[in-house]
Amino acid sequence: MPTNYYMFFIAALIPLIVGAVYYNPKVLGGPWMRVNGFTDADMEGANMAFTFGLSYILSILAAFILSTLVIHQAGVVQMMSPAVAEAGSATQQQFNELMTQYGANHRSFGHGFLHGGFLTVFLILPIIAVNAMFERRGWKYIWIHTGYWFITLGLMGGVLCSTLEYAPLS
Numbered sequence: 001m002p003t004n005y006y007m008f009f010i011a012a013l014i015p016l017i018v019g020a021v022y023y024n025p026k027v028l029g030g031p032w033m034r035v036n037g038f039t040d041a042d043m044e045g046a047n048m049a050f051t052f053g054l055s056y057i058l059s060i061l062a063a064f065i066l067s068t069l070v071i072h073q074a075g076v077v078q079m080m081s082p083a084v085a086e087a088g089s090a091t092q093q094q095f096n097e098l099m100t101q102y103g104a105n106h107r108s109f110g111h112g113f114l115h116g117g118f119l120t121v122f123l124i125l126p127i128i129a130v131n132a133m134f135e136r137r138g139w140k141y142i143w144i145h146t147g148y149w150f151i152t153l154g155l156m157g158g159v160l161c162s163t164l165e166y167a168p169l170s
Contacts, residue, residue: 002067002164002165002166003165003166003167004163004164004165007159007160007163007164008060008063008064008067008160009060009063010159011059011063011066011156011159011160012056012059012060012062012063012156013056013059014059014152014155014156014159015055015059015062015152015156016052016055016056016059018148018151018152018155019055019148019152022147022148022151023148028144028147028148031140031144032144035137035138035140035141035144036141062153062156063156063160066116066119066153066156066157066160067160067161067164069115069119069157070111070112070115070116070157070160070161071106071107071112071160071161071164072105072106073099073102073103073107073166076095076098076099077095080094080095084169085169087170088170092169092170095169096168096169099166099168100168103166106161107161107162108161108162109158109159109161109162110158111158111161112154112156112157112158112159112160112161112162113154113155113157113158113161114154114157115157115161116150116152116153116154116155116156116157116158117150117153117154117157119153119157120146120149120150120153120154121150124146124149124150124153125142125146128142128145128146128149129142
């Protein structure tokens with residue numbers, strides 16, 4: 001677990017902030033409303049506290065799994081488990097030596113953004129597109145949402161990859 005676990009909660013704000021800008025009617029909110037057949041009247045009366053609250057909680061979950069995808073060192077922990085958790089074990093010593101030598105590799109904002117983008121293209125786009133095809137939605141709908149997730153997961157991945165800190169295991 002990171003020593004600065006609060007970064008998950010900070011990164012989880014990114015979808016809300018990006019969404020506020022991205023889906024603003026002056027950006028892509030107008031086209032989004034049109035492809036969904038929404039009017040301004042349709043957008044009134046929603047329980048926005050519930051919507052934003054649940055969105056934030058779900059974004060925290062996304063931040064946790066995203067960190068394992070953008071930080072390669074997480075795979076080493078998974079590969080060496082459960083023996084790596086045994087205090088003073090040879091496996092734990094090997095892990096700590098590996099982290100001393102390679103723990104800082106690929107730990108930049110750009111690297112995290114790249115992996116967030118890959119996740120969008122290779123997982124999020126197919127999911128959105130499959131759902132959209134069965135819902136009889138067009139490509140404009142697909143690209144609007146995929147663009148949002150590309151920006152969002154790229155920023156979240158960049159922040160998590162460049163800021164999460166792990167202490168040696170003991």
